Amino acid sequence: MVLTEDKLKLIFKNEPFTEFVVEEGTILTPSAKQFLTDKSVTILKNKFDKKEVKCLEVEKPIEAKYKGIFGESYFEKPEYMTQIFGNILVRKDSKRIILRGKIDTFLAKWLVLQKELEDKKNSLLNKDMESISQFIKKINLAEILDEELEEIKILGEDLESIKSISHNPKKYFNLNHLFDISVKNNIIVLKLNELRALSREMEIAGVEAFTEVNGVVQRKDLLKAFNRLSSGIYIMMLKGEKGEYGNR
Template sequence: MVLTEEKLKMMYKQKKIDRLIVDEGTILTPSARQFLNDRGIELVNGVEKTSDEIKEEKNEKVSAQDIKIKYKGINGEVYVDKPEYMTQIYGNVLVKKDNKRIVFRGKIDSLQAKWLVLSKEFESSKNVNLTKDLESIEKFIKKILISEVLGEALGDVEVLGYNLDQIKEVSHNPNKYFNRGHLFDISKKEDEIVLKLNELRTYSRETEISAIEAFVRENGAVERKDLLTALNRMSSVIYIMMLKGAVGEYGNR
């Protein structure tokens, strides 16, 4: 449709207006546009909206501004509220609770919980060596947990008075350090503390496997090598405690 100055004059003569609504695609001649400008008539494309519709649009814009995005997903999605099936992996970034890193956090959290129960159970033994070693590994577990959650390097580690390299050496050579062989033939005849420690040693292995699933990619790329090394030593350091228990350093129970 072409809108000319003549048509506008006829419309304006019938009814003076300050706003003209035209269909999209309407063409105005230069003189028609000048006519509108001279009289301050606003030109609007499309169907005129009611006052209620205009008010609703304004309310929607205000509401949209009021909405604050609290979380985001690892794929760029955003969330106003945290879905029940998701949790924070770091900062305000959400992942599903079956994410491999979250599964690992659950494992290391469980290991810590089980270790605390074990420590409480043998608290009454009053054995200074046992209490000291239980506390040393408790700190080791906690350090791994905090390092992963905060995304910080594990740093130097000492547990039972050994660094990580020494732990490997001692656990592989029981004859040299404890004057006895490996506990390959462990049975229910062993002292209770040895059996309890063995139970935690097997669970630490499950925790290590969970960490491998979380930090080793299909292409072989490795993340958090420090944590993987520490968790590999975790079962070894518990095994050292088992050897100590087997040679009577923790008394009998």
């Protein structure tokens, strides 16, 4: 049994005493022993032995399981908070957590579309869909682990080539930019355009998450990747409009 200061205070309040007998196997915490000393109470091992009992040498503090970004400690994770790195907690409306939600939503919708378009049985379409899937998964992992995004190709092209191709549809596809999307377009183009719009929302969330209050922009590798993601999807739209993914 461990006797704490609070327990002794309650006993003393109900019936003050000048001697306190500690039974065998009972341990006094340092603060409990100090309380008895302050009250000039003699600590007895038993009624017949005047030897003072041993107390705990160190009252070990309980370590907090989580930390906040401002150094605060949490023994349990509040429902309104989540882990951003390791045991570091932030509120769930943190810009980084909002960004992660956007990435999660985009990837979920992209995978559903990828599964749906498998029925088209177009090998080029399936290959391009999987290329984008792998790209967004690597973006997601680099953000969560706070690691530099590795060099990667999408649609078989490096990121600079993706930018060039998306900016020059006339050169690469003999098509004008798809500014006037309508129900007349290929259904694959329309579905891809929906995901392209979501990728732009994700990019904006990324800019907000990685721009500090002093205007300094962090994680430019991820911001570049978000931009090239939307460009890659736009290239897929051009391929779809060109008929590379099957008949209209």
